Amino acid sequence: MNVLLIGGGGREHALAWAISASPLLTTLYCAPGNPGIAEVATLVPVDVTDHAAVAAFCAAAGIDLVVVGPEAPLVAGLVDDLNARGIKAFGPTRFAAQLEGSKGFTKDLCRDFGIPTAAYERFTAPEPAKAYIRAQGAPIVIKADGLAAGKGVVVAMTLGEALDAVDMMFSGGLGEAGAAVVVEEFMTGEEASFFALCDGENALALATAQDHKQVGDGDTGPNTGGMGAYSPAAVMTPEMVERTMAAIIRPTLAAMTAKGHPFQGVLFAGLMITAEGPKLIEYNCRFGDPECQVLMMRLKDDLLTLLLGAVDGQLKTMSARWYDAAALTVVMAAKGYPGAPEKGSVIGGLDPLKGLDGVAVFHAGTALKDGLLVANGGRVLNVTATGASVAEAQAKAYETVARVDWPGGFFRHDIGWRAVERERAAKR
Ligand code: AMP
Ligand code: GLY
Numbered sequence: 300m301n302v303l304l305i306g307g308g309g310r311e312h313a314l315a316w317a318i319s320a321s322p323l324l325t326t327l328y329c330a331p332g333n334p335g336i337a338e339v340a341t342l343v344p345v346d347v348t349d350h351a352a353v354a355a356f357c358a359a360a361g362i363d364l365v366v367v368g369p370e371a372p373l374v375a376g377l378v379d380d381l382n383a384r385g386i387k388a389f390g391p392t393r394f395a396a397q398l399e400g401s402k403g404f405t406k407d408l409c410r411d412f413g414i415p416t417a418a419y420e421r422f423t424a425p426e427p428a429k430a431y432i433r434a435q436g437a438p439i440v441i442k443a444d445g446l447a448a449g450k451g452v453v454v455a456m457t458l459g460e461a462l463d464a465v466d467m468m469f470s471g472g473l474g475e476a477g478a479a480v481v482v483e484e485f486m487t488g489e490e491a492s493f494f495a496l497c498d499g500e501n502a503l504a505l506a507t508a509q510d511h512k513q514v515g516d517g518d519t520g521p522n523t524g525g526m527g528a529y530s531p532a533a534v535m536t537p538e539m540v541e542r543t544m545a546a547i548i549r550p551t552l553a554a555m556t557a558k559g560h561p562f563q564g565v566l567f568a569g570l571m572i573t574a575e576g577p578k579l580i581e582y583n584c585r586f587g588d589p590e591c592q593v594l595m596m597r598l599k600d601d602l603l604t605l606l607l608g609a610v611d612g613q614l615k616t617m618s619a620r621w622y623d624a625a626a627l628t629v630v631m632a633a634k635g636y637p638g639a640p641e642k643g644s645v646i647g648g649l650d651p652l653k654g655l656d657g658v659a660v661f662h663a664g665t666a667l668k669d670g671l672l673v674a675n676g677g678r679v680l681n682v683t684a685t686g687a688s689v690a691e692a693q694a695k696a697y698e699t700v701a702r703v704d705w706p707g708g709f710f711r712h713d714i715g716w717r718a719v720e721r722e723r724a725a726k727r
Contacts, residue, residue, distance in 0.1 A: 644707025
């Protein structure tokens, strides 16, 4: 079969890498892709915001399945527009993508269907939000309702920070995304990313991961899209996975079906494992980036078969198997990220890393310029490795990072620290 993958980040490189190994695949296309993806797929210069153009390409190339990587095209209704033209697509419809596109939508759904999450209120003006914050006290969490590229959440430790966040959002600091806000209870616990493949009716638990959102070592500095990740997340024991499926994932699927908009695609639950059990921090309606990179390294079964199972409503009888090995990815970012990243610096040293056992260097914001690989975005490379333990995967990933010749980049030195400490403590 012929597949068109939409997106051009590290997540899509990992998806392309997995799909390209499928026995079901004839040709893999990707739009817009990147130079790393070009090694396993044919890049096509289709504007993915032009849904009619995407559909026209699908008809011309005989595409059997479109796989949508990022959230923006899902929220924009690409899947709806493809389905309307009879083209199969993996990912939720525009309505169902509100689980990520609108924090208020998700909070109301949790309230209406008894799904555990932080207590909250929604606001469309600053004064009532401030009055609520004063009544609740700090710490407290302020969230822009819409998509804000991971920058829409302020965890305010003081009342002053909370009130400033309200002013920032309502004065347009995050554009349209901040026209409405959610104010919610501050939760404590360990965070985990949990992924479930959904076919509208059934959910199949995928693997777990932990992300490192902050830019600096020791979890310091501003939030980013994610500076590294590892899988599995030890906090997600089999028992915790089942509790999450029972209390959060399955009720969400039932709720979406009750609303007349079944959810098909990946449900990515950001969880807080609290003293009372798992609680939903937020939903994303696609694979995590960079969590997907570590998941794909551990997936034993054919990804394309699983994605088709979701699109065709066949997950009930399917399972996904994972290698026991841990996987860890280190994001190499361009200097300046998460502010304005410096573009155009030359990246070398990648060729000898190809084909190394248990190592994959996924491309995110890279480009080719005059035959040279250059940085072309914030997060640029995802250096990923597997190992018998997280500590081993970490050591192998950082050995590989050291071989990348890129003075214009930087990375965190402590990806996986929580798991590595846990492994050490368990040995003592
Ligand atoms: P989000 O974009 O909603 O995943 O939020 C970004 C980060 O803010 C999360 O990964 C958490 O670390 C933190 N966060 C969000 N909501 C809460 C909450 N209610 N309590 C504590 N921390 C939170
Ligand atoms: N790494 C977090 C995300 O993909 O949203």
